[in-house]
Amino acid sequence: MIKNLFNRMEFLIGIVILILIVVMAFGSASFFTVQNLMYQLDAYSGDIIFAMGLLVVLIAGGIDISFMATASASVYIAAKLSLIYHIENPILALACISVSAIAFGLINAFFIYNMKMVSIIVTISMQSVIFGLLMYFTDGRLIYDLPEWWVEPTNLYTFGSSGNLYSITVPIMVLALCIALTIFILNKTSLGKQVYALGGNQEAAHRIGINVGVLHYFAYGYMGFMAGIAGFVQSYRNSEINPSALVGKELDILAAVVLGGASLTGGKGSVIGTILGISLIAIIKNGLNLAGVSSYSFDIIIGLCILVAITITHIHERKKKLS
Amino acid sequence: MEQDLFLSAKNISKYFAGTIALNKVDIDLRKGEVHCLAGMNGCGKSTFIKIISGVYTPEKNALIEFDDASYSKLTPSQAIKEGVQVIFQDLSLFPNLTVAENIGVKQFASSLFAINKRKSQREIAQKVLDELGFTMELDVKVADLSIANRQIIAICRAIANDGKLLVMDEPTASLTRQEVRSLEKVVKTLTKRGITIVFVSHRLEEVLDISDRVTVLRDGVKVGTYPASEMNTQRLGELMTGIKIESSIKEHDYSSKENIIEVRGLTRKDEYSDISFSIKKGEVLGLGGLLGSGRTELATTLFGIHKPDSGEILVKGKPVFFRNHSDAVSQRIGYVSEDRLSLGAIMEQSIADNITVSVLNKISSRRIGVVRSKSEREQIKHWIKELSIKIGFETEPISTLSGGNQQKVMLAKWLATDPELLILDSPTVGVDVSAKASIYALVDKLASAGMSILMISDEVPELYYNCDRVLHMKDGKLIGEYAPREIEEHKLMEIIND
Numbered sequence: 001m002i003k004n005l006f007n008r009m010e011f012l013i014g015i016v017i018l019i020l021i022v023v024m025a026f027g028s029a030s031f032f033t034v035q036n037l038m039y040q041l042d043a044y045s046g047d048i049i050f051a052m053g054l055l056v057v058l059i060a061g062g063i064d065i066s067f068m069a070t071a072s073a074s075v076y077i078a079a080k081l082s083l084i085y086h087i088e089n090p091i092l093a094l095a096c097i098s099v100s101a102i103a104f105g106l107i108n109a110f111f112i113y114n115m116k117m118v119s120i121i122v123t124i125s126m127q128s129v130i131f132g133l134l135m136y137f138t139d140g141r142l143i144y145d146l147p148e149w150w151v152e153p154t155n156l157y158t159f160g161s162s163g164n165l166y167s168i169t170v171p172i173m174v175l176a177l178c179i180a181l182t183i184f185i186l187n188k189t190s191l192g193k194q195v196y197a198l199g200g201n202q203e204a205a206h207r208i209g210i211n212v213g214v215l216h217y218f219a220y221g222y223m224g225f226m227a228g229i230a231g232f233v234q235s236y237r238n239s240e241i242n243p244s245a246l247v248g249k250e251l252d253i254l255a256a257v258v259l260g261g262a263s264l265t266g267g268k269g270s271v272i273g274t275i276l277g278i279s280l281i282a283i284i285k286n287g288l289n290l291a292g293v294s295s296y297s298f299d300i301i302i303g304l305c306i307l308v309a310i311t312i313t314h315i316h317e318r319k320k321k322l323s
Numbered sequence: 324m325e326q327d328l329f330l331s332a333k334n335i336s337k338y339f340a341g342t343i344a345l346n347k348v349d350i351d352l353r354k355g356e357v358h359c360l361a362g363m364n365g366c367g368k369s370t371f372i373k374i375i376s377g378v379y380t381p382e383k384n385a386l387i388e389f390d391d392a393s394y395s396k397l398t399p400s401q402a403i404k405e406g407v408q409v410i411f412q413d414l415s416l417f418p419n420l421t422v423a424e425n426i427g428v429k430q431f432a433s434s435l436f437a438i439n440k441r442k443s444q445r446e447i448a449q450k451v452l453d454e455l456g457f458t459m460e461l462d463v464k465v466a467d468l469s470i471a472n473r474q475i476i477a478i479c480r481a482i483a484n485d486g487k488l489l490v491m492d493e494p495t496a497s498l499t500r501q502e503v504r505s506l507e508k509v510v511k512t513l514t515k516r517g518i519t520i521v522f523v524s525h526r527l528e529e530v531l532d533i534s535d536r537v538t539v540l541r542d543g544v545k546v547g548t549y550p551a552s553e554m555n556t557q558r559l560g561e562l563m564t565g566i567k568i569e570s571s572i573k574e575h576d577y578s579s580k581e582n583i584i585e586v587r588g589l590t591r592k593d594e595y596s597d598i599s600f601s602i603k604k605g606e607v608l609g610l611g612g613l614l615g616s617g618r619t620e621l622a623t624t625l626f627g628i629h630k631p632d633s634g635e636i637l638v639k640g641k642p643v644f645f646r647n648h649s650d651a652v653s654q655r656i657g658y659v660s661e662d663r664l665s666l667g668a669i670m671e672q673s674i675a676d677n678i679t680v681s682v683l684n685k686i687s688s689r690r691i692g693v694v695r696s697k698s699e700r701e702q703i704k705h706w707i708k709e710l711s712i713k714i715g716f717e718t719e720p721i722s723t724l725s726g727g728n729q730q731k732v733m734l735a736k737w738l739a740t741d742p743e744l745l746i747l748d749s750p751t752v753g754v755d756v757s758a759k760a761s762i763y764a765l766v767d768k769l770a771s772a773g774m775s776i777l778m779i780s781d782e783v784p785e786l787y788y789n790c791d792r793v794l795h796m797k798d799g800k801l802i803g804e805y806a807p808r809e810i811e812e813h814k815l816m817e818i819i820n821d
Contacts, residue, residue, distance in 0.1 A: 188433035188439055193424065197417045197432070204415035209400070210432050265417035 010273040012313065015279055020283050028290040036286070038166050044282050045171035046234040050253045051260075052182040053226025054259055056272045057255060059186070061114060061199035061266025062119040066104065066127035067253075069226055070245040071132045072232025074101035079143050079150070079241050086158075090149050098230040102108060104130060105224025106217055113216035115218070132249050143241040151239040161316060167240035171233045178229060183271045185222075199266030255306050257280050261313075329408075329488055329617040330375065330389055330579065331353045336382040337370050343773050344370040345381075348545045350538055352488065357510055357520045359530045359551070360542035362563055363755040364725045368523055372490050378401035384517070393676040402440045406487030412496065414477040418466035424644045425465050426479045438743060451479045455512055471502040478509060480525050481675070482518075489513065490521040495529055496753055499614035501821060507533050525755055527556040528782070539563055560756050565686070577603040582640060583775040584625070584656075593802040594620040595799035602744065605774045607766060611788030611819045617799040618779050619661060622746050625777070626658040627651035652681070657737030659730075661748035661779070664700035672725065675703045677718040677732050682739045706735035710765065727758020734765065745769065748779045763789055795819055 025032035061217045075110060078096040087093060104126070107246035111122040186192035197205045198215045206212050235241045260277025262269030281302055290296055330352045333668050337345040345367040352358050360368040372378040375387060376400035387394045389405045397405075397659060416425050424431075427444035431437070444462050452459055460622055474494060481489050481738050495503045510520055510533060524530050530537065531551050537564045539546040546562050560566055585601035595617035603775045609617050615816075623629050625636065627645030635716045645651045648658070654797035669677055679699050703717055712731045714724060722731055730750065737745060747766070753760045766789055770776055779784050786793045795818060805815055 110521075189435075190433075190437045190439060191435045193420075193431035193439060194435070196420060197428070200417035200419035201415065203413075204417060205432075207411070207415050208428055210433050211435070214435065267417070 010270060012282070013260065013273070015205055015282055016309075017276060017283060020280075020287065021084055024283070024287040024290070025141050027278045027287070029288065034160070037162075038172070040282055040286060041175065042169050042171050042237070043199070045277060046176055046230045046237070047253060047256070047282075049178045049226050049230035049233060049280050051257050051274045051278055052178050052271065053223035053230075054253055054257050055260075055271065056182065056186070056195060056226075056261040056270050057119075057219050057223045058264065059267060059269045060195045060215060061202060062216070062219060063254075063264065064105075064108065064131060064220065064223050065120065065250050065254075066108060066123040067223055067227035068248070068250050069127045069134070070101050070104040071227040071234070072243050072246050074098075074104065074228045075231040076134060076138065076143070076241055076243055079146060079235070080119045082147055083145065085175070086149055088149070088255045094149070094232065095308070096176040097232050100226055101224040101228025101231070105220040105222070105227075108224075109217040109220035111230045112198050112220065114214050116194075126249070127247070136245050138243050140244055140281075142238075142243070146235070146239070146241065150253070151235060163181075171200050171237055174229060174233055176217040178226060179271060182226075186271060191215075191218065196267055199263075201267075226264050229269070252281075253278075259306050259309050280309075325351075326352050328388075330387065330405075332371075333386040333388070335371065335374055335385045335387075337367075337374060337379060338382060343543050345374070346543045348543075349572040350545065350548070352519050352521065353536075354519055355514045355517045356535040357514060357522055357533055359522045359524070359534035359537045359588040361524075361527070361530060361537055361559060363757055364727065365542075366563070367493075368540050369777070370543075372409060372492065372521070372523070375402065375488075376407050376490065393497070397748070406485055408484055408488065408716065409487030409490040409565070410474075410477045410481055410492065410494065412493045415704055416465050416473055416476055416480075419464060420471065420654055421462050421464055422459055422468075422476060422813060423461040425476050426483050426555065428480060429484055430445065443763055447483055448479070451483045454480065454516075455479060457508065469725070470497050471499075471505070474498070474506065475509065477512070482513075486518065488519045490522065490523070492523050492729050493525065493526055493753070494522070495526055503529060508593055515752045525753060526782070527559050527756070528784070531556065531559065555650035564757050564760075566757075572788055573607070574808055575791055577606040577791055580604045580606065583638070585633050585637040586625070587637070589621070589624065589631045589636065591620065591624060591631050593794075593799075594629075599800055599802065600794060600804075602775045602777060604743075604772045604775055605770050606792070607770050607778060607790045609645070609793035610777060610779045610796060611786050611787035611793055611815075612796035613820070614781065616796045618796050619748055620775065621796070622658065622748050622779055623741055624723060625651070625744075626656055626746060630656075652740060655741065655743040655745070656742055656746065657681075657742035658746040659733050659748060659750060661752065669721070671720050671722065672720050673718045674707075674712075674714055674732055677721045678703050678706055678735045678739060702739055706739060709738075710735055711761065725755070726753040727762070730754050730762065734762070738769075742774065744775045746777045747779060750778065751780070751782070751785060763787075784812060787812050787815055793819075 021032065028035060047314060050071070057293060062211065076095045078093050079099050081087065081096055082093050108126055110121055111117050112119045154170050156167040156173050158165055158168065160166045194205070194210050194215055195218070198212060199212060202212060231246065234246065238245070245252055256277040257269070257274050258264065258277070259280065260269070260273035260275070262274065284302060284305060288301065328351050332350045333347070334667060335344070335345055335348045335350075348367070348371065350371065351562070360371065362368045366458065367391065371380060374381045375397065377397040379394045385395055387397060392405070394401065417428070419430065425447045430444045430447070448461055455478070457479070459472065465476060468476070478489065494506060513520060522530065533556055534551040534742055536548055537551050537554060537559065539547040539559070541563060580603035582601045583604050587597040587599050590596045598621060600608070611623070612618050620629060624631050627648040627650050630645070630707065636645070636693035637643065643654055669680065679702055683703065689719060707714065708711070710731045712728050712735065715730065721732055724732065751761055754762065766776055776787065778790055793805045793807065794801055795805070803818065807815070
């Protein structure tokens, strides 16, 4: 049982994170505080929500590069419609974001499943098309005059004593819901098991009578849905919508999800691992920041960390296979 | 329908774009029997399996009868309902899921929106494993299991899915002899429970060992159904091909000829030790022994892939040291791998590229290494004709060919290097009877032309009828040498298989 634990990527990353936390807590007084934790959770909520969607696609054996474009476009569309038709209802706006984001995902699924095209090519092209259209129609103009509920920072729950007040913000709440939903689907429903089966062996899934097409539409649709929600969270945190703020960061998320144990060949990955993968990168960034290291060196250090982590697990897997 | 029949298929025909894959075939499958479908590639046995499992629709006037229902055609779900389960050659398992999840796959595959019943899934898996007498950890990922254990999982899954007729397609192709024996036991357990087994295999020996009855198909027509006890491999081969097969043993004595390769005291830790033998010019030397006896490791050492810890290799009397396999190739040694799928052939690439990949330096212009397409084409044409490889277009991927023709392409690849010693590691695995015969004929022809051949095989008859001498390897040591002209086939078989 303990040996099993050691064989898990999640466990290894968890240990590394613990070590880092201890080291950094000694290095900086402000690192190991609830304040910092809540702040980081809020700051990374969007990234983790993107990662939840991408995780599902990766487990299903696919890949998606278009989700940042999807997020930007769907949020922009919803904001524009809200402004034009003076919609003040959050539910309607969120529904609009979801519908358009899911629609983009379903288009991906159509090309990948029905047209039998390679997912990476489809989604790279879709990224270009969606982002291109967005920039073409908006000229890259930012939206500042969002409805009040969209930009007003709201604390849903506050705890702690006076002087040390911590709040559960809207992004943290949304993040928790997205994580819970993804865990529920992947671990508790037959739909989730089928997604794993699809990623493990598509031909076998088909032969056993699993509806492979529906699963493709689900995986890319879910990715779209998560992208829309994450896009909303980002715009909420920034109190503005910048159509070009997100695109270009797809690979950061992908690297974090893979770091968390998901496989590019499908069938593998977990929500916990994904969260740990993103946390590891976040902790390193945060620690370096607090230590006053130049932000230019971040990329080097993070790139190296990912390389090392993936190399270690690769060697580990190979040893396991040989033994 | 008779009482003891599980399935009676009558008047089954299937046409594909003008060609007749099956022509009015009648096959009865009894409850609890092991029924073998034998025939060469394209004889219609796969088509028949696909018809009774609902993948293909038969032509009009077909009748497929079960105990309580009869159909003129089956859908896949009807076939499953009647208890027809196919275990494909690739097993169709989910390597990333656990044993319990694979066996109890029905629990989550049947509906999308249901809460996982982990507990009942485990119970189902445990029950089936118990019933068939296996012990296996339920939470191990299938990727971590051996091929033999994966096969057990596939069988358990079929039973968990209420299988009453199990069709096994080439179940022994990737198993060792011991694993084949334990599979035979499993098959016996299944038949005792009244489950019918349909068995498709190229290994005629095993087919006869394990089956109660054999149905032979040839060119889409049923030749007949025979009790396995009244059959032998030679007769079965003749029925399958329609050609009288003659096999004779070799009578030559090569001891006075020149040594092409000699090894002295070759040792590699944990793999083989103190191996000494020589191969003469024009001689076919057999290397027999169970899988895991160190045969393949020895062969790959001769080909420079692995380095020996001690001992020496002499090529034509001169000691050589191979740093890698290109050193071996330059000493004119060729090696046709046992594992065509993952090591030998580049499956997605064209037949032509697969032939010339080993001689790219020969057909390229010396200075800049650009492939001269004219000499490449000549090479390809030559070998396709020489080995009578049946292909559509040489530009098609090699994966479109049958096993036998793929193997011939692999041979062509190495023959193009003009070797003096050709190592053939299990050259007829997954190859049908007629392609086997033509590979044997080719071996004979090459040897007569002066090529030395080291043939490694699981099948003792193959060594017996094709080699001048047979070495017996066990646990990394050479423990015997036999000349077929001095020993009887069944005695050699007993010695090597024990």
